Amino acid sequence: METLILEILDKHGKPLSRQRFTQFPVRIGRDYSNDLILDDEAVSPQHLAITLSEEGLWLVEDLHSENGTYAAGSKARLQQAPLPTDSVLHLGHTWLQLRSAASQVAPTVMQGGLAWRLNRLVGNLWFALGALLLFALYMMYNEYLGHADKVHASDFVDLGLTTLLAGLVWAAVWSLLSRLFSQRHTFREYLSFFALGMFALIAAGWVSDAATYMFPDHLLASLLGNGFILVVVAGICFLHLRFATRLKRWKIHAIVAALCGVGIALQVVSAYTEQHKFNDALQFDSSIGNVPNQILPYQDVEHFFADSRATRQDADENAKRD
C-alpha cells in the first residue's frame, strides 16, 4: 500500500506542516470537501488531484483551476503529468512537496561528532558567559597598554562593563531576529558568536599588523593582512545569518559575498580619496614591537636608500596628481 506524504513548504523550502494519505485520489483545494484544505486565496476551491500511476509515479491532475498548477522550476501550466516522489508543486502562493516512504532524510547528527560538540559548546551558557568575560578582560588590558601613566584596575571597570553590556545587547538583538525569522532560541549561541568573533577579529588584526609591520611597503603584506580580516568578518556574518534566518545556504553565501564586495569597494574608494586629498602629514606605519625584533628583515643603509628611488617616483606622481 503506497503512502503519499504532502509537505506544505515555506518560501525557504522548509516544511510548515505534513499530512499523510493512503486513499487515492487525494483532492487538494480551498473547499471543505477536499482531502487537503489550503487556506490560500489564490488556490481554487477544487484545484488539483493526485493519484498513483501504474509506473509508481504520482499522477498530478489540475482540475481546471483559475490560476493553474506548476511543477517547481517550470513555467508551463500543468494539466496532467506523472511526477516522481520529492517533486515540488506550486499553486497559488503555496508550495507542496510530494513525499513517500522512499524519500531520503539527512544523516543523523552523531552525538559526540565535531559538529555536535561545537553546537553544544556554543550553546552552553557558561561557555558563552566565560568567553564574553574574557573578551571584556582583553579590552581592559588593551586600554591599559595604551596608558603610560600610573593607573588602577578600577580605571578600566567601566570599559569592561560597557563591553559586557554590548555583548549582551548584541546577542539579544540577534536572538530576537532569530526568533522572528526562524523560531529558534539562540541567545547563548549569539553570545558565544560575539565573543568568539571578536577574538577571531583580534587574531586577524594581529596577523595583519604583523604583516604590515614586517613588510611595510609591500602590497602583498597589506593584502594578506586585510584578507585575513575579511575572511573572519565573512565567517561571522555567515554564522549570524545561518542562525537567524531560514535562508538557503547559497542565499547566505550570496549575501555574505555581497557584503564583502561592498566592504572591499568602500576600502578602495577611501584609499582613492585618501590619495587624491591633500594631506600635509606623514603617513606611515608607526607601530613598534608587533613581532620580535630578531625576525625582522634588516637591510643595510645602502640597500635602504637604493629602494628610495621608488619613493621618489611615487612622490613625483603625487605632485602630478590634481
Next chain:
Amino acid sequence: MRHPFRSPAWAFVLLALLLTCVGLQPARAAGQEAQQVFHRYKDAVVQIRIIDKRSGNRVSLGTGFAVDDQGHVVSNFHVISAVAYHPEWNRIEAVSAGGTVTPLAVVGFDVVHDLSLLRSKTPFATHLGINLAQPEKGTPLYAFGIPLDLDFTIVQGLYNGLLEKSLHEQIHFTGAINPGMSGGPAVDEAGLVVGVNVATSGNGVGFLVPAKFVTSLLKQKQGAALTTAAQMLALMSKQLLADQQANVTRLLQQPITTSVVGNYQTPKDWSDLFKCWGGDEHGSDKLFINVGIACNAQSSIYLSEDHQTGQIAYSRSFIQSKGLSDGQFARLYGRALSKDPDLPDAAKDDVGNFECQSGFVKQKDGLPLKTVFCLRAYRKLPGLYDMVLSTATLDNEQTGLINRLILGGVSYDNAVRISKKYLGAISWKH
C-alpha cells in the same frame, strides 16, 4: 622670525610698543640727524603696491628704493611674490612720497635672500648708493618705509653686526621694523644703503638683507622683464637648487659631533649654524621620561604666503620607561614615532602628498633601527622635495631613541646624501 609684511596683528602691537618707547625716550640730538636723512633721501623711497588686475584691489604693500637713474627699484621678494606666481592676475606700482604712481615690471629677484629688482619706464628723481663696507657695531642706521600704510616713515636704529652663523646672512638691526616697511632701505648717515628691511622678531629686533646681495642682484639688470609665471618659476628653481646645493655641500663637510644618551651615541652639534632647544617630558604621574632636543638652522626661505622652503632641522627624543610593561612601552614608543614633526609650510598648490618608505636598518655596529624616509615633491619647482627621515632604535624593550632630520626644498640626491650622513652618526655607545 616673521616677515613684518605678513602679520599685521603683530605689527599693531609692535607699533603700540614703539610709540610708547618713543614717548618715554628723552629727545636727543640724533633726532636732528634723522630729520636731515629723511628729507635728503625720502624721494628715493617708494611704496610698492601689488594690485589685483581684475578688481583693482590692493593685494599687498611694501617699500622699495631707487638704485640708479634708469628706473630700477629694489624691494623684497616676499613683497612681490604674488606677482611672481600670478603675473597674469597682479600688477605692481610704485607710489612716491609726492603721490606719483608709476607702474613697475619685475626684472629679477633673489628668492634666497628675499630681494627683488623692479623697473619703471621713467627714472626717479634721486637714488641711493650702496655701502659694501661693514659698519662698526653700534653705528646708527635709518630704516625707511611705509609701516601699516600710514605714511613715509624713518626709524632710527643700530647696526648690530652680521648674523654669520646662518646659512643666509642677515644684519641684526636694533630698531622697529613693521609690516609695510619690508623692502625699504636701511641707510647710514651718508645715505648709503647698508641693508634692506626684511623681517622682525618683535621688540625692536629687526633683520636686514646685507647690501652685498643687492649688488649681486643688480647684475640681473640687463635682462628683459620677466612677464610670465613660467619665467619666474624657472628663475626661482635655479636659485633654490643652487642654494640647497651650497647648503648641503657645506653641511656634508661639517662633522657631526655626537653625545651619549642612555646606551646610544646620537647627533648633537652639526656646525654652529644650528640653534638647539631642549624639551623634556616627565611628571610624577608618568611612568617614563622623554628627553628631547631640537635643532634648527633658521634658514627658512619665503616663497609665498603659505609656502616656505629651505628649512634644515634635526631633533631627537630619548624615551625611558620607569616601570611600564614592555607592551605599554611599545605603544608609547610607537606614538612618539608617529608624532608629526614641524614640517615646512605648504599648501595643496605647492606640493604633493608625502610618500613614505619604512624599513629596518642595521647600522654598521649592529644597532637595529626602524627607519622611515618620506619625500614630497614640489609641484611648480620640479626637482625640489621636502624630506623627513625618522629612526627609532629597536634594541631594547624599555628604552628607545628617536632621531629626526627635516629638510625643506632639497634635491633627491642631496636628501639621500645628507640622510646617510645623519644616519651614520647614530650608533651604540662607543
